[in-house]
Amino acid sequence: MKKYLLLLAFLSFTFASNAEDPIPNKDFEIWNSTIVDNPRYYPFNSNENEIANNRIINVEKILDAYHGQSAVKISTTSITYDSTYSILGYFLNTDPKQGDIGAWTGGMPYTEKPTGIRGYYKYNVATADSALIVLVFRKGGSMLSTYEYKIGGIKDTYTLFNFPLVPALAQTPDSVVFCVVSSDFNKNESGVPGSVLKIDSVSFTGVVNQPATMNGDFELWDQVQTPYIVDGWSLSGDRVKGITRSTDAKTGLYALELTSFAGEENGNPGTQPGYVTTGYWDNTCGCQKGGTPFTNKKDTLTFWYKYAPVSTDQASVDLNLQKAGISIGGQNRILTASSNYQYVEIPFETGETPDAVIINIISSMWQNTSLAFVGSVLKIDNMNFKSQMNTGFENPREDLNITISPNPSKGEFRIQSSVGIIKGYDIYDITGAKVFTSTELTKEIDLTNSPDGIYFIRLKVGDKTIVRRLIKQ
Numbered sequence: 001m002k003k004y005l006l007l008l009a010f011l012s013f014t015f016a017s018n019a020e021d022p023i024p025n026k027d028f029e030i031w032n033s034t035i036v037d038n039p040r041y042y043p044f045n046s047n048e049n050e051i052a053n054n055r056i057i058n059v060e061k062i063l064d065a066y067h068g069q070s071a072v073k074i075s076t077t078s079i080t081y082d083s084t085y086s087i088l089g090y091f092l093n094t095d096p097k098q099g100d101i102g103a104w105t106g107g108m109p110y111t112e113k114p115t116g117i118r119g120y121y122k123y124n125v126a127t128a129d130s131a132l133i134v135l136v137f138r139k140g141g142s143m144l145s146t147y148e149y150k151i152g153g154i155k156d157t158y159t160l161f162n163f164p165l166v167p168a169l170a171q172t173p174d175s176v177v178f179c180v181v182s183s184d185f186n187k188n189e190s191g192v193p194g195s196v197l198k199i200d201s202v203s204f205t206g207v208v209n210q211p212a213t214m215n216g217d218f219e220l221w222d223q224v225q226t227p228y229i230v231d232g233w234s235l236s237g238d239r240v241k242g243i244t245r246s247t248d249a250k251t252g253l254y255a256l257e258l259t260s261f262a263g264e265e266n267g268n269p270g271t272q273p274g275y276v277t278t279g280y281w282d283n284t285c286g287c288q289k290g291g292t293p294f295t296n297k298k299d300t301l302t303f304w305y306k307y308a309p310v311s312t313d314q315a316s317v318d319l320n321l322q323k324a325g326i327s328i329g330g331q332n333r334i335l336t337a338s339s340n341y342q343y344v345e346i347p348f349e350t351g352e353t354p355d356a357v358i359i360n361i362i363s364s365m366w367q368n369t370s371l372a373f374v375g376s377v378l379k380i381d382n383m384n385f386k387s388q389m390n391t392g393f394e395n396p397r398e399d400l401n402i403t404i405s406p407n408p409s410k411g412e413f414r415i416q417s418s419v420g421i422i423k424g425y426d427i428y429d430i431t432g433a434k435v436f437t438s439t440e441l442t443k444e445i446d447l448t449n450s451p452d453g454i455y456f457i458r459l460k461v462g463d464k465t466i467v468r469r470l471i472k473q
Helices: 002-015 047-052 396-400
Strands: 035-039 059-062 071-075 077-080 084-087 090-092 116-139 142-164 175-181 196-205 221-225 243-246 255-259 261-265 268-272 275-277 279-282 287-290 298-308 315-323 326-335 338-349 356-362 377-385 402-405 412-417 422-429 434-438 444-446 453-461 464-472
Touching: 035 059, 071 090, 071 175, 142 196, 175 196, 255 275, 255 356, 287 356, 298 315, 298 326, 315 338, 326 338, 356 377, 402 453, 402 464
Parallel strands: none
Antiparallel strands: 035 221, 059 071, 071 196, 077 084, 090 175, 116 142, 116 175, 116 196, 243 255, 255 377, 261 268, 275 356, 279 287, 298 338, 298 377, 315 326, 315 356, 402 412, 412 444, 422 434, 422 453, 453 464
8 A cells, every 4th residue: 555655646746747736636646544443232422433534533432441352432623714613422232323312223133121321531621621421222123212411521530420220111122322522512503612521331221131232342343445545635524425436437546436325404304415525614604615726817627527317417617716715716617428438628728817726526416415316426537727738748638549458457458649750668566666668659658568457658658748557357
């Protein structure tokens, strides 16, 4: 992995212009993922969104335990754009349904009738906040009882909590949902930034056996790799859904894939688009802000796309030109169905000189909220401003006229070019090591004696340099 990241860095350095590019990760080759420890049997927690949004994790394995080797620490973190937003730390054993406890289903199997719940905790806030423990007992698919308990105060050493179930359970359940939250969302929906709970040795009272999958001593943890998130682009909330690293690329290894998914719109079920942006939404002004530095009054945005819409859906790429945080113009292009990669140009011109540009890529029209539009898939690759392409490097129109076939092959490739004489090439393996160089006027490539795998070829065509991917199998 380290060598592969070095290769990506090498490619970015070698084939980018010296000027700062206003499009981050424009070839969508760089994606981020990490390994985190999650408490076993609690796959639903706040870590995934935190990592996806490039924030610190707020559900952690710690060695500061009351008993045994480990405990769990959850925190209310924060992020600042135009103002500060709180991010609750939580874990539970069912889909949280965006905090709608009445919609929780499933849970861990359990067929005893406890009289209470106990455990040990530390907390760091005296009066403004408290952590929550939520229990939902279910039977036959229906909810029996729900209990919420606050644990808070300033507790620097592990302190016992011991809560009875009031009113008592009237029936023996068949499952129970166990949830812990770092802040009291009933008092403050987003919680208080900096609230930290450490909890250990949790168990039910008045029973013979604990649930087999409760893991109340938090000794069992699973290492989980987070989904790959596209580097350099902004995501928010549920927008982490519908964003995928696709190997169906125009060039290179990857493309950006956005898929419209079933979510909520104003509290009602509806289609949400896969969406990435170089800016962010400011609730104060009800507008977009941010973006990347850009000072061209006249330019053209170019990219390649594929689109498989559902029903009459359409995708779009939007430009929002900014000056001192105010929009001074924009342009957009509606994208219709295409089973093959199509080249697109979006020319634009403004009367004023901008200082930033925001790019939005969306897999469905915002007004298409009906669930009938779930599943529309947009793929985007090789996004550039023409002003950034006049450097003697890869040009999408020229790339279209370079053919390497067969690809994949068993090792013999033939290059066809209608844009200039091929003066030579360099070939690199997936680790970034150069495996072959040719300075001859040749159109033949022979990798029959090389291992199977993915290679990059750097072609010198006329006065241009073009990078393509080879697959030997």
